[in-house]
Amino acid sequence: MVEIPAGSAGAVPSAEVEDVELYHPKSWWTKYVFSQDAKIIAVQYSVTAISIGLVALVLSWLMRLQLAFPGYFEFIDADSYYQFITMHGMIMVIYLLTALFLGGFGNYLIPLMVGARDMVFPYANMLSYWVYLIAVLILVGGFFAPGGPTGAGWTLYPPQAVLSGTPGGKDWGILLMLSSLIVFIIGFTMGGLNYVVTVLQGRTRGMTLMRMPLTVWGIFTATVMALLAFPALFVACVMMLFDRLLGTSFFMPAIVEMGEQLQHGGGSPILFQHLFWFFGHPEVYIVALPAFGIVSDLISTHARKNIFGYRMMVWAIVIIGALSFIVWAHHMYVSGMNPAFGFFFATTTLIIAIPTAIKVYNWVLTLWRGDIHLTLPMLFALAFIVTFVNGGLTGLFLGNVVVDVPLSDTMFVVAHFHMVMGVAPILVIFGAIYHWYPKVTGRMLNDALGHIHFWTTFLGTYAIFFPMHYLGLLGVPRRYYELGETAFVPPSAHTLNVFITVMALVVGAAQMIFLFNLIWSLFRGREAGGNPWRATTLEWQTPETPPAHGNWGKELPVVYRWAYDYSVPGAPEDFIPQTQPATGGTTREAIA
């Protein structure tokens, strides 16, 4: 079908790609701490993100305890409850998910998967991590500042975010939060330039864009989106800092605080919402697209089958990325917008379901008649598909203005976004860790512990978030510190709240098993070998495991085929690595 001269592959000299100058560390410090090696930076990013994520996990326990047993815990008052909510949301979305997917997986996988020795700007890459760490430290500083962290909700809507009624509004809380975000964005931009330019310029010979694994496509597109979307948050944070510190009125309307007329006037809180959600909606896909990419690779590898509709998958990633920039106002239906705008944004929101559905169908069709190995990465990938479909479907409800308006302030929304951008990407992260841990450390994670972790997490998160849909439909409001005596909330809702809290504690405890597994397997895990999953992509073909500095030994790999040659008819094994040249009979032309 395609006229490629057979056998021409052997004639390609393999060292023709210009080799890059690598920075070689001279001491222990520059090798492991101030390292410019993307693999070390990736581990640093991941460890920091997971550590701060644990803080957010504990915060969610505290919130759930308050909701189930209001008044039992004296140290949780209304103020601290809002602080827990705010910090939980902000940490999970930005400091855990964004940092882990792009900073962690991006750093580790991009150079290895495209066959580069390292990122193109290793120094900026190192700086990116340290700036990220500073952002995290500023954020954590909020807990120790007088007045505590901000309690404005993760959306930080003015004017309440900078007034004295909100915890941290007139203290350090909001200042630290805004500065932390600004620092995070600066650090991310340094890293983001690296990820994009490495994919553009660092690919090895033969690695065309359409031969890249979908993981790289997902991370690449998400990074481009993040680079364009984070400036909106940056502008919003800077302007709010001006309002709070210098007394300008970008967002602050004329307002009376504690009986006192403030000097602000005329500002537009809606303007903030536009800026915030212009970042906030792409952010959902910044988290989702890497997950989409990774899950495609997990499914293909562990079902021993080429991904169904690779081209469609790539196009869908790009189209989702583009569309996600014109749906932001669907977060603002309740802000009193022009119905024509509401109609426009509802339409674009529903249109985005098309490329997303294409992806889901393609995953399912990849599984169809595949040689499915129910390994842990596969289990997590399957769980992701189910959870994502679930959360996505409620998204279709909420995308419609008339349905969203009554549901917007209820637990239904909490259930929706936790399913679709909380649990679903986290399941992928777990799957990805089980999948790539052997490459990072050279050892396998323990299977038995992994199964306990998987089943508790998967079933447990359903037990947590599924009932929340029901609570939402009952009209149980979100963001409430306690329900009190409310006529429309039946007693069963309170029982359900207790159940959800117990499950939240159980699922949280299961994560401790996972952490134990990570540390224990580092020393006692089974030796993995170079390619335990018999995968085709480049990172599994490194001469050493874990890959050494420079990744590829003397010569860069040459790529001869796409990333999904699994179960090719006539091939001696059920996978053909991307580095294997074409020889008669093993390629698809033979059967095309």
Place this chain on the structure above:
Amino acid sequence: MNVTLFFLTAVGAVIAWWMAGQRLTSKPWLEASPAQTTIAGREDPPAPAVKIGLYVFLGVVGALFSLSISAYFMRMESADWWGMPLPRLLWVNTALLASDSVALQWAKREVRHGRMEALRLALVAGFILGALFLAGQIEAWRQLSAAGYLLTDNPANSFFYMLTGLHGLHILGGLVVVGRTTVRAFAADAPSARLRLSAGLCTVYFHFMLAVWLILFALFAGWANDFVDLCRQLLS
């Protein structure tokens, strides 16, 4: 947010144009040889990574300013907005920044011809003109606040100070790079590939910042408003 959407459409067009050249319709599962795809594709030496990096960065900076300008227009619609007079000095500053661009363009030409003396002169001129621009901006701030146009009095003032400040910080960052390039130019006897690249990239960056400044200037002077009104009428 129209300004932002215009900007994003432009970025999207560039991405689409680039992707159109990437054989996105190829069927990778049918080709098992690097022959066609790479030897043909890699005949030109690949563009240096720093160059691509700079263009991507300019995309980020562009997004930052177009979002700020969007915010400017949205805030402007409220009743408490009074435009502020522009100090004459801003015209001088504009001229300074424009001549800075010219000086760097000159530097780029000289480095290509390998004339080191002229290159050093051009880079120094570029650096000084940029520094003068910054000094001029600060002087403009001083004049305005002396005349009673303070940051908090009015959203127009707030935006003026914020946007010029943001732009000034970007110029400052650019000046650091120009300064380093100048030092390197004095240290070298002949133009190295690296020096040639740096000079070229500085030029691109300052042209971009000049364009941003001209847009901001038009905004502050109120010319952009008529244009936007016209666009609004066309849209509605």
